[in-house]
Amino acid sequence: MEHEASPSPGSSLGQPTPAITPVELMRLARRIDRPIVLVGMMGVGKTTVGRRLATMLDLPFVDADEEIERAAQMAIPEIFAQFGEPYFRDGERRVIARLVGDGSGRDRKILATGGGAFVDPDTRQLILDKAISVWLDSDIDTLVERVGRKDNRPLLKQGDPREILSRLREERRPHYAQAAIHVVSGQHPHAVTANKILKAIDSWL
Numbered sequence: 001m002e003h004e005a006s007p008s009p010g011s012s013l014g015q016p017t018p019a020i021t022p023v024e025l026m027r028l029a030r031r032i033d034r035p036i037v038l039v040g041m042m043g044v045g046k047t048t049v050g051r052r053l054a055t056m057l058d059l060p061f062v063d064a065d066e067e068i069e070r071a072a073q074m075a076i077p078e079i080f081a082q083f084g085e086p087y088f089r090d091g092e093r094r095v096i097a098r099l100v101g102d103g104s105g106r107d108r109k110i111l112a113t114g115g116g117a118f119v120d121p122d123t124r125q126l127i128l129d130k131a132i133s134v135w136l137d138s139d140i141d142t143l144v145e146r147v148g149r150k151d152n153r154p155l156l157k158q159g160d161p162r163e164i165l166s167r168l169r170e171e172r173r174p175h176y177a178q179a180a181i182h183v184v185s186g187q188h189p190h191a192v193t194a195n196k197i198l199k200a201i202d203s204w205l
């Protein structure tokens with residue numbers, strides 16, 4: 001299912017998508033019975049939009065990258081530099097398994113994953129089985145602009161960020177495409193993307 005996120009408050013092919021009303025939001029929040037997991041490329045806005053969704057739905061927000069850093073007591077660039085990517089991926093798999101839990105009501109939360117998490121077959125299967133998976137996608141120009149705001153993504157240090165992002169996006173697309181819900185976030189405010197995601201979850205449930 002694909003939802004184009006667009007401005008004020010959102011449109012696909014010129015069709016406005018109305019903002020979710022407070023009553024719809026309350027009803028939706030009651031129907032959510034498992035974790036909602038955001039997947040997609042680095043810089044697409046999983047952390048930023050995830051926080052907003054959690055506030056709107058009154059659910060806890062957890063960022064997998066932050067949890068990995070907390071568990072390792074090290075920043076992600078340091079983990080990559082000292083132990084390498086495979087070590088980071090092992091930690092990522094374990095942390096996400098803990099956060100998704102058994103996918104029951106007890107595990108209700110908004111979980112923003114790191115860009116590579118859904119590529120791991122075990123993590124992907126776990127999320128597909130136990131959570132509501134949302135693929136947040138964006139065009140390459142938007143990704144390049146957004147990752148440029150912070151210097152904390154070690155994979156982008158290995159060459160030209162635009163080339164790396166384009167290659168990873170193509171390689172990862174078939175994996176991301178397995179997510180239950182697909183929302184495109186272009187050059188639009190977070191609120192527009194959050195509204196699109198809520199509408200998409202509402203019709204998916």
Ligand SMILES: Nc1ncnc2c1ncn2[C@@H]1O[C@H](COP(=O)(O)OP(=O)(O)OP(=O)(O)O)[C@@H](O)[C@H]1O
Pocket residue numbers: 040041042043044045046047048049065112113114115146147149153185187188189190191193
């Ligand atoms: N809709 C948006 N409009 C404008 N800026 C945005 C939007 N969404 C995210 N951003 C900005 O883009 C940058 C990257 O966003 P964010 O950190 O949420 O991405 P991410 O998907 O969590 O990336 P990663 O996989 O590396 O954790 C941040 O500076 C954020 O404020």
Ligand SMILES: O=C(O)C1=C[C@@H](O)[C@@H](O)[C@H](O)C1
Pocket residue numbers: 041042065076113114115116117152153154155
């Ligand atoms: O896309 C990726 O593989 C990554 C994205 C970030 O969220 C971090 O998880 C890390 O920098 C790796």
Ligand SMILES: [Mg+2]
Pocket residue numbers: 046047048063065112113114
């Ligand atoms: Mg993030």
